[in-house]
Amino acid sequence: MTAITDSLPAPPRAIRDEMIVFAVMATALMIVPLTGIYPFFVMQALCFALLACAFNLLIGYGGLLSFGHAMFLGTAGYFTAHGLKVWGLSPELGILMGTAGAAGLGVITGAVAIRRQGIYFAMITLALSQLLYFVYLQTPFTHGEDGIQGIPPGYLFGIFDLAKPTVLYYVVLVGFLGGFLLIYRTINSPFGEVLKSIRENEPRAISLGYKTDQYKLLAYILSGTLAGFAGSLKVFVAQNASLTDVHWTMSGEIVLMTLVGGLGTVFGPVVGAFVIIAMQQYLAGFGQWVTVIQGVIFVLCVLTFRRGVIGEIAHYLRRSL
Numbered sequence: 001m002t003a004i005t006d007s008l009p010a011p012p013r014a015i016r017d018e019m020i021v022f023a024v025m026a027t028a029l030m031i032v033p034l035t036g037i038y039p040f041f042v043m044q045a046l047c048f049a050l051l052a053c054a055f056n057l058l059i060g061y062g063g064l065l066s067f068g069h070a071m072f073l074g075t076a077g078y079f080t081a082h083g084l085k086v087w088g089l090s091p092e093l094g095i096l097m098g099t100a101g102a103a104g105l106g107v108i109t110g111a112v113a114i115r116r117q118g119i120y121f122a123m124i125t126l127a128l129s130q131l132l133y134f135v136y137l138q139t140p141f142t143h144g145e146d147g148i149q150g151i152p153p154g155y156l157f158g159i160f161d162l163a164k165p166t167v168l169y170y171v172v173l174v175g176f177l178g179g180f181l182l183i184y185r186t187i188n189s190p191f192g193e194v195l196k197s198i199r200e201n202e203p204r205a206i207s208l209g210y211k212t213d214q215y216k217l218l219a220y221i222l223s224g225t226l227a228g229f230a231g232s233l234k235v236f237v238a239q240n241a242s243l244t245d246v247h248w249t250m251s252g253e254i255v256l257m258t259l260v261g262g263l264g265t266v267f268g269p270v271v272g273a274f275v276i277i278a279m280q281q282y283l284a285g286f287g288q289w290v291t292v293i294q295g296v297i298f299v300l301c302v303l304t305f306r307r308g309v310i311g312e313i314a315h316y317l318r319r320s321l
Contacts (some may be wrong), residue, residue: 004021015188018266022184025267029173030255040171040237045277046176047234052224052257052269053183060264061187062219063199065122067251068129069227071109073248074136076228079239081148082141091156095232102228105132106221115216126248133246136187147242175233179226184266186222195219256294260301262308271309 004140032042037073051073058064080098083089089097113124136142143149153162160170184223205212235241244250253276261272276294283290305312 009064011234013130018184021267022180025270026177029177029217030170033169034167039165041277041281043169043172043237044234044281045274046172047230047237047276048254048257049270049273050179050230050233051227052175052254052261052273053180054223054230055254056258056263056265056269057183057186057226058219058223059258061199062195064215064222065255066113066218066220067122067248067253067255068109068125068127068225069224070246070248071129071132072102072105072224072227073231073234073250074241074243075105075132076231077138077235077241078148080232080235081272084151084154084235084239085148086141090152091162091236092157094154094235095229096237097170097226098232099229102231103221105228106224110217110220110224114213114220126251129246129251130248133243133248136246137243142241142243145243149238149240151239152310153236153239164227168236172233172237175229179229179305180270183226189268191215191274205220256298258308260298260308262311262314265310265314268308268310275309 029042029046032205033039051069055066056070058066058069076098078098079101080094083094083097084091109125109128113121113128116124137144153168155161156171160171162171170189193213194205194210198210202212231245234245256317257272257276258269260275262268263271279294279297280290283293286293301308307314
């Protein structure tokens with residue numbers, strides 16, 4: 001019975017409320033350049049917010065815990081950076097190249113990982129990610145530990161000068177909002193409803209005739225593709241592509257962002273990404289202690305906000321209504 005009730009489509013009122021929240025979020029983000037807030041921080045947070053939302057699509061709605069999502073972020077970053085700097089591609093082609101590379105990686109690694117479930121799936125994704133990390137460490141085109149530096153911003157569609165911070169900010173914002181809406185539409189589509197039912201009771205879904213492995217593989221590929229899109233956008237913000245984006249610690253940060261914001265919630269990963277990036281930005285003076293502080297906050301969230309920040313707020317509102 002739980003599998004049926006939990007996978008029912010969201011009521012119209014809930015969808016309306018989420019659209020209102022989305023409109024408020026989009027409006028607030030659009031006026032950021034006018035407020036004097038450091039745009040680099042917000043752009044970086046938006047890239048990681050999209051990355052966390054893509055990861056949340058897989059674990060929050062598909063029930064698949066991946067410890068290797070950094071490989072999509074880093075692969076797309078390397079492909080985009082190489083295309084821009086070495087091949088002289090335009091920004092839109094560089095983004096397309098990076099996103100396509102992440103999608104192809106999703107197909108290959110997904111075909112291997114989806115064969116297992118639970119902790120075995122998580123360990124396989126971690127192993128594949130670390131394998132790719134050592135490949136990129138030795139591959140000449142990534143420049144090893146130095147990474148690809150000095151990436152030319154260029155003109156998007158030959159019109160928008162990405163060397164201008166304000167223009168770049170709105171390009172990143174449009175990319176984030178587009179990716180977010182795609183994820184939201186996926187969650188509230190028939191595909192998303194089947195995915196939720198698989199998460200709740202996979203044997204029941206199989207008995208109803210659904211080919212669950214195909215649904216999980218499609219969710220994995222879509223999640224990896226959107227994570228790669230975030231990685232391609234991040235190249236323009238950071239002006240480099242490095243091994244940091246492929247390391248297993250980056251996958252850990254993605255998990256942390258999602259859990260802090262609220263696993264299985266629409267806006268939770270966005271809040272979690274902004275919280276974690278803000279901590280890294282404004283607590284940088286503490287050096288290595290930033291990691292310790294993040295760990296303490298994570299423990300406190302697990303003990304006091306088990307549903308995450310947005311999850312607890314939503315739970316409180318449901319109880320009060």
